[in-house]
Amino acid sequence: MKTLKTLLSVLVLVAVFSVNAFAQVDAHEVEVSATANLLSTLTLKFDGAGDSDEINFGDLVIADYTAIVKSDGSAHALTGESASPATGKLSATTGNTVYISYSTTATMSNGAGETLTITPSLHVDGQAIAAAGGTYTLTDDEVDVVVGASVDIEESTAAGVYSTDLAGGSAITITFNFN
């Protein structure tokens, strides 16, 4: 029993040290090496069900139209019921400026030579950012980032699954340039 208590004490000490390190990262004051003193962090969170790293158009019907997943919070247009933008968080120190740019277009492929071109859109903390680039000054230590897109569907579009991950596809690249 004494051995078990000792083991647990050591584990808890290690755990407290570990969480302290992470807490310091969050407070922008982590020591990672002897060469670094007061440090800042830049964090992106696009992961999981609530914070998704994918844009979902839902199931699209084949016809001539443009499906739009909005990044400004307004209703999507001509998409399937499960459509949703990619949503995440950008964390850095309040008052810092971040220059943001992203791909003007990206390509989804069905892996068999058919492609669909997507045109992304992006909002940070409700502010529209142009694909060519725009500056955002953090009004808080953590702000919302929403990525939407539009895609043209045509009668001639072949049915199937289209993905940026399949051969011939290209993902949206978003660049956060920290000042």
Place this chain on the structure above:
Amino acid sequence: MKKLFFLFFVVFAAPVALAQVTIAPTNLFIDSGNRFGTYMVINGSNQNQEISIDFQFAYSQVNAVGEKAFVPGDSTLTSRHSVAEYIRAFPQNFVLAPGQRQIVRIRVNAPNTIPDGTYWARIRTASTPESPPVEMTSTEGVTARVGITFEQITGLFYKKGQVSTGIEVEEINTQISEDGQLGVLAKVKRTGNSPFLGSITTSLLNAQGTSVRENFISTSIYFDEIHRQFLNLNDLQPGNYTIQVKFESQRNDISSTDLVQMEPVIATIPYTIR
């Protein structure tokens, strides 16, 4: 005993859910004395992340619409100010498992013959989640799946010998928008042999010298530029005011020992709201 196990679970489990990819610090300072530095990449997501790192020379510049943008330097600026070609990173490409962190070691092999000053490069850390294979289900319509690659670009500054920076405000102009936003444009000359990294506070002072509007920004000025900040004039009484722009070599995200220091610079102009 249950409490111990609960504590053990909470402290280990909670950080994993914190974030996708975290980089610390956002600006790395290395001097010619030791030539080494480190920064950390943390995968806070629940997916493997493919990480790749490279270096480029770029600097912030005010673009045609008055916004700051990072632009690549031409060959002249690159040869004068860049250390991108001298940087080596270990490791440069790696996969981070969920919750895993990696310390990236940086070495700058700049020649000793370069003049005193601060040189720089941008660190591009790209992260792509390892996605599961796409399920090719049969469908009569179109199912669309869009992946995203994130690039986080942070600063690397290499100090050689005696370093100095300074700001001279040559003039301040204003422009008012229809929605009551006052643009304050300060034409600045950057002096010394290093970029200015610090904070700029633009304020509107009333007749008593009290700040009634303020705009604070942490930023960097690499070369001469026209710096712009906005003040919201809505709901302010007509009268005589003073616009004040203050440059300080202090930032709340960077240690003052890393920043090249200068005395604060304050410039003012009178402003009347009619």
